[in-house]
Amino acid sequence: MTTTTSDTKHALPPVDHLRFHRTHAHLAPTFGNDKFALRAEAFARFFGTPTFLGAQTLIVVVWICLNLLGVAHFDLYPFILLNLAFSLQAAYAAPLILLAQTRQAARDKAQSEADALHRESLAVANSERQAQAAQNTAQLLELLEQNTRLTEMTKALTERIESLTSEMHQHLVRKDPPNA
Template sequence: MVTTFDPVRFHEPHIHLDSAFGGDTFGRRAEAFARFFGTPKFLIGQTLLVIAWIAVNAAAAAFAWDPYPFILLNLAFSTQAAYAAPLILLAQTRQADRDKAHTDADARHREELSQRSLEQAAKTQQLLESNTQLTEQTRKLAEHVDRLTREIHGQIVRA
């Protein structure tokens, strides 16, 4: 009987990681948003937006909706940071909770492996003791057969 080994059988769904905002959708989106902030695509896009913003507002005075020192641009960055920081912290907290859940599952897995190892060692010890007893019984029976053989041989020779 071969049983398949499932290395993640202790890993439970992350139901306990549901957001306090009701459901997991908010948390998943916050994580996706936080991941997007760290991509080169976002950094390049934001850099191009800032360059275009400054170029339009510095070069064309007639179209300048945010003249130097670019207060509106600064306000946009502040607003972005005000929303990004809590979402990034939420994503980090959720990741820490997932890491803890995986660590707990790994600990339970190691404990089960340890328990199985101890059980296997106990079974092996029991089998060794049984083998030793059977070997001793076999030796005694062999000696008894040898003694009976000599007795019968002696009776046949005398007769």
């Protein structure tokens, strides 16, 4: 952003709106920054989606239908293998979800601290602007009083000049014309 005046050019630095959040940037990825961490986070986020729930329901329905209708008999009625699959899924899903919640809480706390710093910065800037406005108001009142005094003095001087002009005019008019 550049502002130009008639005398000089001033280049204002760009405002970094995220300056209070940069100190907490390391908390952005839930599980870290490496490839495994990014995939683990994506997997943890996928658990709560309608796509995951629909796909899991479809797999369970197909699994049960295949075993009950006699197409395949790899897991008979008590569905022990299906139960084992759900237990295995829960064993991995629960820690990922808990880790995601813990890291999200840390990110929320860091975000809250950054927002508090930003609000404090705004409050300080607002106080400075109010102090500057009060100072400007006091200066304007002083200038207004000086202007009023000068106006009164000008009026008094104008009246005095008119009075002296009138006296001079009367003095000059009363004089007898010179005899020639």
